[in-house]
Amino acid sequence: MNGWLVLGISAGAVLAIVIAQRLGWIDLSNKNQNSGPRGGVMGIGDEVFNPTRHEAQIELDRQTVLPAPAPLPGDGDKGIYRGHVEIDLDPKPVRRSPRH
Template sequence: MEWWGWLLIAAGAVALGAIAQRAGWIDLSGGGRRGGSGGGLVGIGDEVFNPTRHEASIELDRQTTLPAPAPIPGDGDLGVIQVDGDPDAGDGYRGVIRL
């Protein structure tokens, strides 16, 4: 295949990616990433050549990520369940809860 054929294929792939990004099929913004210690190639190098540091980094990430607090009895319904029995009475959850 000629060089211009490869160039057309690459341009088509870039155009398809741009269309998919704009249509919302894929998300290439990188906003879902969160900072952490030891990511990328440095993390791989630490995992192979310095496993103690890698394990410490994983433990640090585990300790800094806090779970959501458990509800306590005094919290009320938090807007999820209508206490008065009328589902149209307030701004509560409008979906379905399956137990």
């Protein structure tokens, strides 16, 4: 009897997760766009047996993520005081009508 209870609870949990995913309450999609694993199973071995290499890999991963560019003094307010924030990563200027 206890086996059926555990099986029922497990099936209910899986069903709840599937329903939450379908309704958009949770997002379990893979956001990793890299084609291959970065470390994989050997990453665990590096963390235990070669911590210097593991820390170097973490630092390399941290440095490869580019932050948003900082604003320059001549950029103006970019609409911050009107409640509209715009970050333009395109190097060529785009003509737009001013918002009022």
